[in-house]
Amino acid sequence: MKPNRTELATVLKRARERIRPEEVGLPAGLNRRVPGLRREEIAMLAGISVDYVVRLEQGRGPHPSEQVMGSLARALRLDDDERDHLFSLAGVARPQAGRISLHVKPSVLRLIDRFADLPAMVVSAKGDILAWNAMSAALHGDWSRIPLERRNRMRLRFLPDPRDPARTPVGGSPDELEATVRQGVASLRTASGRYPDDPGLQRLLADLLASSAEFRELWETTPARCPRTHRKTLVHPSLGPVTLDCDTLHLPDDDQMLIVYSAAPDTPEAEALALLRVIGTQRLEPTASP
Known part of the structure; x- marks a missing residue:
C-alpha cells in the first residue's frame, strides 16, 4: 500500500x-x-x-x-x-486475526495511570512491554530509554546488549530466580501455541533459540503455562532488595497482561513503595567500585 x-x-x-x-x-x-x-x-x-x-x-x-x-x-x-x-x-497492513495484539486500548492506559502508588505495566502475549506508569519506570528503570525493538522481557533477559540502559535487576533466592525465568518461558510457549503464524513471535523465538543456550535448555523442559500471581524481588539502586506481590491480570479482548506490583499495608515493602513514589525515576547507572 x-x-x-x-x-x-x-x-x-x-x-x-x-x-x-x-x-x-x-x-x-x-x-x-x-x-x-x-x-x-x-x-x-x-x-x-x-x-x-x-x-x-x-x-x-x-x-x-x-x-x-x-x-x-x-x-x-x-x-x-x-x-x-x-x-x-x-501504507501499513492493519493487524490481522491470529496475530499478537500490540495495541493497548485507551481505557487500559487510563486504568494504569490510576495506579498512582503502584507500579503497573501492560505486556503483550509474547512479553513486549507495551505501556507502563510512572511507578513502573521508577521501579524498573525508564522503559522509554530501551530501543523499541528490544523492549521485550525475554529478549532483555536472554539476549542482553551492552548498549541497553541499566535496569533494576531481579534478585531473591535461586529458587525464586528460577521460578521467575521459567514463568516467562512458559508464557512464551503458551503464546507460540496460540499464535503459530505471528511473524514477530517467530523472529523472537528464532533469535532466542539461535543465540541463548540457557533459553534452549529451558524451552525443551518448560511446559506451557498461563502467568500466575507470585512474589518477585527486585534490587533497586536506592531502596535495595524489595520483595513485592506480582499480580497478573488477563485482558481477554487483546490477550494482554496487566501486571501490578503491590505490598501489604504497614510492611517495610509498603514503605519502600511509598518512598519510591517520592524518589521517582532513577538513572540506573552502575556505580564505580571503591
Whole structure:
C-alpha cells in the first residue's frame, strides 16, 4: 500500500495536540507554547527519535514500519478505529486475526495511570512491554530509554546488549530466580501455541533459540503455562532488595497482561513503595567500585 503522507502528517499532529500532558503523566507546566504534547514528548512515549516524529509530521521520511506505527498509536492513545486509519494512511497492513495484539486500548492506559502508588505495566502475549506508569519506570528503570525493538522481557533477559540502559535487576533466592525465568518461558510457549503464524513471535523465538543456550535448555523442559500471581524481588539502586506481590491480570479482548506490583499495608515493602513514589525515576547507572 502507498502511504498518504500529507494526511498522515495531519492526523498525527492533530492526535498529538489533543492529548493533555497530565493524561500521560507529564507536567503541564506554565510556559507551553503548543497545545497538547510536544514532539519530544511523543517521541519519548513511543520510543522513537524526535527526528522521526518531525519527518512524519512534515510528510517526509522513510516508509513507516508496523512496529513504529503501533508504538505511535499507543503513545497517541488512539482507539481501534483510529489506529486502523493511521495504519492505512501509513501504507501499513492493519493487524490481522491470529496475530499478537500490540495495541493497548485507551481505557487500559487510563486504568494504569490510576495506579498512582503502584507500579503497573501492560505486556503483550509474547512479553513486549507495551505501556507502563510512572511507578513502573521508577521501579524498573525508564522503559522509554530501551530501543523499541528490544523492549521485550525475554529478549532483555536472554539476549542482553551492552548498549541497553541499566535496569533494576531481579534478585531473591535461586529458587525464586528460577521460578521467575521459567514463568516467562512458559508464557512464551503458551503464546507460540496460540499464535503459530505471528511473524514477530517467530523472529523472537528464532533469535532466542539461535543465540541463548540457557533459553534452549529451558524451552525443551518448560511446559506451557498461563502467568500466575507470585512474589518477585527486585534490587533497586536506592531502596535495595524489595520483595513485592506480582499480580497478573488477563485482558481477554487483546490477550494482554496487566501486571501490578503491590505490598501489604504497614510492611517495610509498603514503605519502600511509598518512598519510591517520592524518589521517582532513577538513572540506573552502575556505580564505580571503591
